[in-house]
Amino acid sequence: MSLEINLLHKHKTSKFTQRVILSIRIATVVIGATVLLSLSVLFYLKKNAQVQLIASQQYHDKIMSSIQKKQDIETGAILLNEKYKGIHTVITSELPYSVYFQTLFKELPNSSESGRITNLSMNKKGEATTQLLFPNILALTKFLSRIESESFQKQFSAVKTSGLSFSQEGSKEILFSLDVSFK
């Protein structure tokens, strides 16, 4: 059992002062230990991080040097990519003329009895202008009823007639102009 002698017995705040001093001592130890421990840990981590950074830097330099040595291969590959990109853009922006052409020949009459194509032109807007020659009014009527059909109309976004006339004076043959736009 310890015996404490209060030297400040007569002082009004002796007990309080003792407590403050004790708190300061404890706080000193706690703060000191925390700060020193934190600093030690930080120094250790920092050193490790620096070692890693140096290693990464060395690896970076090494790999960059390897890439530099193979610069011509890399340039070639980049050019190949770029060249293909340009070619691909041109090809994909081109209209599917082959499909359009086959659609027209499938949907338009092309025989002497049913009527035949006398002129067909396609442009880059996906539009086609056709001129059809029908042997008589009956063949034309048959074709006109076909234009009205759903199967014909679903092939095109717009269909319009732009001309109708007899091919020659006194002739039964009829020239019929049809303009279509593809979907």
Next chain:
Amino acid sequence: MFHLSKTQLFTSPQFILLKGNIVYLIAIILFIFLGVSFLPQQIVEYSTIRQQNKELVEINTKLTHRLRLIDSLNIKDLNQLLIILNTLEPQQEDKFSINPVVDNLQVVTGMLFVKKGSPFDTHIGSQVVIPISAIATLDQIKVLLQEYPYKAARLITLESLAIRPDKTSPLLWDVDFSIAFHSNEVSAGKKTLDTIDPKAIDFARQVQQYFVSRGATYSNVSIKEDDIPLNYPIKQNPFGNN
């Protein structure tokens, strides 16, 4: 009233207390100073190093991927494929190479070209446009529409097409069409290789196989950008045997 003599001051309980705990006071001030100024500075430095390392690791990962990509390439193969694509779409237009290509198109389609424009006459922007009049069967026209984009050894687009029945034969058609020749100057610039488009290689190989099957020959040149042949040699008819 607060005046104390020197002896009284040194023997005062407060002074004794202060004297006994001065080490703690100095230590706590020092630790607080360390904790407030030095510790945050160390934390910032550590974070900076970590961040730099993280960024460098990310860069290194990309560089490793880049190097692997480069290593995966065969220089000769790449060289050949690049020449093929550069032949299809040259860096700069070479008008003297256009007439042989028009001849190629005639061979590929089997059409009879009765009239063709000069490469020195018509331009749309940087494109050279050649109007052609031909006589062909419907099947030949279909072949033209399927094969024109690159199978004549140049990248071509169709500008217009008009057909009408030929007066001499019910099986033949008079065909008027315009084709545009494309050139495109590309450079590597400061780009780095992130990916190699497999479609680019597949496409170039497909074209190469087609050319080889047609008997076309291409000279081997350096892959370096400056050395890409702008005036690439082309046979009069690369698809023929001559």
